Amino acid sequence: MNSRLNILYNRKPCYDIVITADFQDLEQELMALEIQERKVCVVTDSHVASLYGDEIMEILHGICKNNLLFSFPAGEENKTLATVKDIYTFLIGEKFDRKDLLIALGGGVVGDITGFAAATYLRGIDFVQIPTSLLAQADSSIGGKTGVDFDGFKNMVGAFYMPRLVYMNVGVLKTLDDRQFFSGFAEIMKHGLIKDAVFYEWLLDHMYEICERDTDTLLEMVEKSCNIKKLVVEKDPTEKGERALLNFGHTIGHAIEKAKNFSLTHGECVALGAVAAAFISWKHELLSMEEYYEVRDMFVPFNLPISIEDIEPQEILRLTKSDKKMEGESIKFVLLKKVGKALIDRTVTDEDILNAICEIHYVEDCE
Numbered sequence: 250m251n252s253r254l255n256i257l258y259n260r261k262p263c264y265d266i267v268i269t270a271d272f273q274d275l276e277q278e279l280m281a282l283e284i285q286e287r288k289v290c291v292v293t294d295s296h297v298a299s300l301y302g303d304e305i306m307e308i309l310h311g312i313c314k315n316n317l318l319f320s321f322p323a324g325e326e327n328k329t330l331a332t333v334k335d336i337y338t339f340l341i342g343e344k345f346d347r348k349d350l351l352i353a354l355g356g357g358v359v360g361d362i363t364g365f366a367a368a369t370y371l372r373g374i375d376f377v378q379i380p381t382s383l384l385a386q387a388d389s390s391i392g393g394k395t396g397v398d399f400d401g402f403k404n405m406v407g408a409f410y411m412p413r414l415v416y417m418n419v420g421v422l423k424t425l426d427d428r429q430f431f432s433g434f435a436e437i438m439k440h441g442l443i444k445d446a447v448f449y450e451w452l453l454d455h456m457y458e459i460c461e462r463d464t465d466t467l468l469e470m471v472e473k474s475c476n477i478k479k480l481v482v483e484k485d486p487t488e489k490g491e492r493a494l495l496n497f498g499h500t501i502g503h504a505i506e507k508a509k510n511f512s513l514t515h516g517e518c519v520a521l522g523a524v525a526a527a528f529i530s531w532k533h534e535l536l537s538m539e540e541y542y543e544v545r546d547m548f549v550p551f552n553l554p555i556s557i558e559d560i561e562p563q564e565i566l567r568l569t570k571s572d573k574k575m576e577g578e579s580i581k582f583v584l585l586k587k588v589g590k591a592l593i594d595r596t597v598t599d600e601d602i603l604n605a606i607c608e609i610h611y612v613e614d615c616e
Contacts, residue, residue: 498521540587
């Protein structure tokens with residue numbers, strides 16, 4: 250059940266998202282980009298290189314002028330300008346020019362770093378996304394956001410830069426450990442919560458198949474999730490308006506991620522942030538109490554946290570003030586009007602945020 254989605258940019262075809270269960274069609278898709286006379290550099294991390302580096306290099310062998318692999322140590326702590334500098338140095342040493350191509354093979358860290366390097370090397374060269382984590386397939390590989398962390402602040406330096414192709418092989422999801430798989434699922438759940446109540450219910454109805462990583466279910470799930478993000482980013486490619494809805498759960502989530510020094514996965518922090526945002530939605534009389542508790546509890550069957558210990562609420566509040574979504578002294582906070590419909594609210598107060606943090610902070614007395 251392979252599928253293809255076409256992303257429009259300024260109402261014109263920009264790139265395709267190919268969703269399949271293997272790498273069988275990758276050679277054909279790359280050849281359609283006319284890479285035969287181009288140098289290609291596969292950028293990956295040390296973990297993914299050991300799993301899929303040889304397979305991708307074998308596919309490239311014989312269909313392009315020259316192919317190389319650049320690998321950096323795996324981990325969010327390496328999503329920095331220093332790693333981008335290493336990529337620049339490698340490309341300069343191998344005499345890559347503007348007609349050449351980068352391939353991002355890996356999860357969100359690899360995709361974001363490679364995209365940013367592609368956007369800025371020689372003022373822009375082509376790149377392709379081959380996302381290998383559920384987080385990257387469901388979210389970060391789509392829409393052209395690239396970037397790196399800076400001084401511990403998430404994605405503080407970056408650019409909007411579109412890939413030429415996104416090739417998703419859901420078969421690779423079976424090599425993810427459970428924690429990384431369910432981390433990616435948090436973004437999929439988010440898509441249903443903000444835009445599609447029917448999809449949200451579909452996820453709950455297919456809970457068993459998702460947890461078992463049934464291939465047909467994964468294909469359908471990833472396609473449905475990608476289509477939601479596609480429709481959002483096409484309307485607002487550079488996040489001037491509606492695309493900000495995709496930040497549901499991220500304001501407090503990013504603050505927790507930094508406060509915990511990235512010891513929690515991105516998806517775990519998004520889940521916590523989503524629970525906090527749903528709590529604020531209830532307190533703002535957008536959701537009923539019953540709807541809030543349902544949203545909160547539905548993360549549990551997918552091994553995602555709804556409470557956390559060992560955080561300092563005032564520190565989390567302070568970190569939300571460093572978020573990219575700040576506008577002057579106010580923050581664009583994404584709330585739920587109901588399941589399947591989100592809105593941007595600029596009236597959320599410090600007290601609202603502290604109360605929400607206390608809701609997810611697993612202690613008897615929270616101040």
